[in-house]
Amino acid sequence: MADTATQSQGGAGENRSPDLHYCEGQAQLQLGGGFFRPQSRPSRDLGVLLARTLPQPLEVLDLMAGCGIRGLRYGLEAGAHGVWVNDGDGDRLPLLQANLAPLAQAGCRVEATALSAQKLLAGCLLEERRFGLVDLDAFGCPTTLVPAALEALQFGGVLYLASTDGRSPTGHDRAAALRSLGAAARAHPASWELALRLQIAVVARAAWALGRGVRPLFSFSEGRTFRVALQLQRRADPQQERLLGLLAHCHGCGEQFSQSLWQLRQWPACACGAAAPPLAISGPLWLGPLQHGPTLEAMADVGASASPQEVAPASVRLLRRLLADPGVPERCWPLAELGRRLGGGPPPSDALLAALRVEGFTALRSGVMEGCFRCNAPWSRVLELAAALNR
Template sequence: MLVPKGCLGKGPPDGKLAFFNWRGKVVRDFTVLAYDAYSEAFPEPFSFADPLAGVGARSIRVALECKKSGHLFVNDVNPLAMEAARLASQRNGVHGKMSFHAEEAGLFLAELSGRRERVDIVDIDPFGTPAPYVEPALRALKDGGLLSVTATDTAILCGIHPQVAFRKYLGVPLRSEYCVEVGLRLLLAMVVRKGLAFDMAPRPLFAHADQHYMRVYCSFELSASKANLAVGHLGYVLHCFKCGHREASPSAKERCGRCGGTMQAAGPLWTSDLHDSYFLKRMSASAREGPFLRFLTILDRASSEVGLPPYFFKLPKLTAALKSPGHSPSKVVEELSKIGYRAAVSSVDPQGIKTDASIEEIIAILKASNP
């Protein structure tokens, strides 16, 4: 990948230099897997828009590695970045399937929609919040298209400056041991709610995160009736910091049913599944065929999460309170399954346990299996 000198800084670009996010390789790897899985539904090559392309690393990888990639619209407001992307596309032999644009991202997406050149996939990957770009991205999406959205202001989504989170994501975060999952659900809910305004019904396909980013993949179908049903998947996660009880609810409430303590509410957020089982199977199949075997663990964990509550229990936090360290998350999951509960290791935290068991039942297992 050709990158201009001076663009490998660790912060956002200053507007003069093109910028290559060297930390974004994992996101781009998952992108290739996800788009290959999604394209199986298309008999023809898919069209793609990258409105915040930087030097075009993602677009070039999509063009090279996705089996059914068609025409790619590559855009960045920085003309130097587009020159680098154009040259890199020539070096990689994919220049003929790309068009390059140097416009503000929202304007670029609006022009795609206005010219009726809507695309199958739009990828939003900004510095900071994606909120300003989601609405124009939805307008540029074909019926049944896929919208991928990344947020890099992870501290905001994890509960730092909740007023800022409310402004940008239309919901309140929660500073808890499972704040990453709450953040993903806030991000997805913001995307979903903007789609609902256009009668676009969501189908969440996959979500993943680390300390630098949170990312969701969601397809949208134009259907007012299905959009109405999706409203029922928006709600709250309630947490009692006095006793550790947590629950999902369609509305906020003040008192904990376990200890009578005050419940803190996160939301409105997406309370249903973050992942689609069939989509994950297709991603896993692609991972086995290519150089992405290391992602199978995350994909398997994501698949195991389907149908479980929208939060998890952090095992070290529970064992520290019991003064009983050394428990294996997979062993606790196994013990919960033996007594009839559903349980899985979290895909966003290897020490997190997602389960439909209560905190009392988890503690009882930890006490009974004290190493």
């Protein structure tokens, strides 16, 4: 089965025929006239691979289902035992019911509803219904739904969360960031990563407030949607709270500093001197790992025998990139910034990373932002090594 449609696939806001027939993985369905983006396929492929690694019998809640493609794929490809598919737009319910019909034949129990996510989650709390996977593919910022979505998870269950609010967490709307994330968000050279760390911090704080912990399993973005999958822990790992902190950026020279809120101190003076502008400080945000290697390895294992029709090549590439970079240390820069500051273009990236490692630093290509690298070396040393390589 190919990732194809019999007519133009269309995307958000495009004119698309409601009768469009679309195939992705093992799913064949009608897209209807509502929101659908074929380009988001890697996020759906990763969701299916993740679901295949979760314990059975797996119960899935697809809270903002659109045409129902995620729920359908969780049932058909991950062998979910039960799938509850919901979209707040009541006009989509007949489409959801029709699209999900193949699940009953596959032995998967299906519920389809048209409730607001808030109402649905309140009902789950009252009925003490819990799921192994809650997929929350939201429009905008999902912060208000996070505590209730966590309450709807079994211990060890996963919240797969999307936010399309790119302005607040990337420093473009500081007031909105304070309102929706409870955090300062300043312009930062690795802005997608900053957005993911702010999002994870929101979930971590909500989990801690419930007496639980969280483990980020994977985090990624293409600059438009910010996606994180987090596992709910019955108890937080020891000292997990120390991973909440602040990230500071010197716009004068490019240096970055981080601090845990656990031991908040004065910021060090930046090496670029007294003329340096005040540090741009973002947070509280998550300073810990963005990816969980064992989970990504398990996902890669279950996907290893999949055909390109089942798991798209772009999804395999994304998985490999995430596997190669746990997301720590948290200081991350574009190579282009190095080039700009040196005036001679970016240095050869492999050689720079190798030179940093020879000196005992951790230095990695970012799995989240192409063309970026992370390291724990002083920025002045990074600049020296890069300048030497450019000579």
